[in-house]
Amino acid sequence: MADFPSPPAPVPTGLDGFLLWPELLTLEQQKQIVDHVRQAVRLAPLYRPVTPGGRPFSVRMSNWGPLGWVSDKNGYRYQPLHPQTNQPWPPLPALLLDIWRATANHPRLPDACLINFYDAEARMGLHQDKDEADFSAPVLSISLGDSAIFRYAPAGDGPSRTVKLSSGDVCVLGGKARLARHGIDRILDGTSQLLPRGGRINLTMRVAQ
Ligand code: MD6
Numbered sequence: 001m002a003d004f005p006s007p008p009a010p011v012p013t014g015l016d017g018f019l020l021w022p023e024l025l026t027l028e029q030q031k032q033i034v035d036h037v038r039q040a041v042r043l044a045p046l047y048r049p050v051t052p053g054g055r056p057f058s059v060r061m062s063n064w065g066p067l068g069w070v071s072d073k074n075g076y077r078y079q080p081l082h083p084q085t086n087q088p089w090p091p092l093p094a095l096l097l098d099i100w101r102a103t104a105n106h107p108r109l110p111d112a113c114l115i116n117f118y119d120a121e122a123r124m125g126l127h128q129d130k131d132e133a134d135f136s137a138p139v140l141s142i143s144l145g146d147s148a149i150f151r152y153a154p155a156g157d158g159p160s161r162t163v164k165l166s167s168g169d170v171c172v173l174g175g176k177a178r179l180a181r182h183g184i185d186r187i188l189d190g191t192s193q194l195l196p197r198g199g200r201i202n203l204t205m206r207v208a209q
């Protein structure tokens with residue numbers, strides 16, 4: 001299988017360590033990844049987690065990898081089993097590992113990939129990804145389907161900005177931006193034909209453990 005090609009220079013984001021490659025993935029690659037997601041959610045169905053405070057997420061989730069990110073009344077954590085089926089998460093597809101090797105600039109491979117599905121009304125509040133053991137590894141994100149307004153701000157103080165993430169875009173939060181605050185303000189309904197029934201898929205690969 002062909003390796004994933006070296007990416008061009010990322011576009012400026014104004015945040016050191018937040019790397020963005022608009023439309024890095026070809027339509028063919030996007031379709032392949034959507035097929036992988038369909039297979040994954042047959043084995044490990046999308047479900048709606050609740051926050052530790054008991055509020056349901058508007059986003060539905062599943063995972064690939066030896067570990068998966070979950071949230072329930074006991075908190076946020078990584079665990080090897082789907083919380084509803086009690087089965088292991090399916091293994092990370094090779095194409096996703098190839099994309100990590102080409103863009104993450106880190107010696108370890110991810111051991112977790114969160115699958116987020118957004119319908120037109122779903123949102124994700126401003127948060128930091130800090131449930132991983134070692135913040136020297138970046139978090140890599142792939143967007144598929146409808147575009148979204150991504151909000152981001154420095155880890156400490158500082159104003160937030162927004163950027164549109166569209167189907168095939170790849171971004172990395174690493175280095176000084178590893179603990180950047182970020183979230184999804186809204187989904188731009190009807191902006192992509194990739195998913196026949198609309199919505200947005202976001203995949204985030206992490207070194208959890
Ligand atoms: C999303 N993304 O794009 C939400 N986290 O739907 C994230 O929460 C995220 O894009 C860590 C690194 C990159 C991200």
Ligand code: FE
Binds near residue numbers: 127128129182
């Ligand atoms: Fe995040």
